[in-house]
Amino acid sequence: MKELVMIIRPEKLEAIKKILDEINCGGMTISTVMGCGTQKGVAEQGVNEIKGLKTTINLLPKIRVEVVVDDRNVEELILKVREICATNHVGDGKIFVRNIEEAIRIRTGERGNKAL
Numbered sequence: 007m008k009e010l011v012m013i014i015r016p017e018k019l020e021a022i023k024k025i026l027d028e029i030n031c032g033g034m035t036i037s038t039v040m041g042c043g044t045q046k047g048v049a050e051q052g053v054n055e056i057k058g059l060k061t062t063i064n065l066l067p068k069i070r071v072e073v074v075v076d077d078r079n080v081e082e083l084i085l086k087v088r089e090i091c092a093t094n095h096v097g098d099g100k101i102f103v104r105n106i107e108e109a110i111r112i113r114t115g116e117r118g119n120k121a122l
């Protein structure tokens with residue numbers, strides 16, 4: 007199993023949910039976050055400060071999508087997410103992939119891929 011942590015533009019959320027549904031992922035966790043990449047938030051248009059918080063770098067609103075999938079779904083998911091999220095402009099976001107050792111569905115005790 008792998009976890010994909012995807013930081014994307016807020017306007018791409020609905021499209022990402024559709025993709026995740028298409029690959030029959032068992033669930034997802036979505037959060038609204040603030041972040042910056044290599045441009046430190048300055049080269050992009052948008053909200054460039056959090057109220058009351060002074061920083062030398064600017065943070066922009068992003069959506070964080072966490073999804074744990076079967077190893078076999080990882081490359082397809084990366085391809086599809088890039089198809090939807092790549093606009094050729096800075097700030098499109100990133101996908102981080104990490105190994106997941108175990109998953110347990112609390113209700114049934116199922117483990118591994120069966121628990122996803």
Ligand SMILES: Nc1ncnc2c1ncn2[C@@H]1O[C@H](COP(=O)(O)OP(=O)(O)OP(=O)(O)O)[C@@H](O)[C@H]1O
Nearest residue numbers: 013040041042043044045068095096097098099100
């Ligand atoms: N190294 C990182 N660690 C953690 N979060 C990151 C990292 N890089 C990017 N992010 C998150 O992803 C969001 C989008 O990053 P972004 O797409 O601007 O990356 P980038 O490296 O600057 O690429 P680009 O040059 O295409 O803009 C950031 O706002 C931040 O939330």
Ligand SMILES: [Mg+2]
Nearest residue numbers: 043044045097
């Ligand atoms: Mg950037």
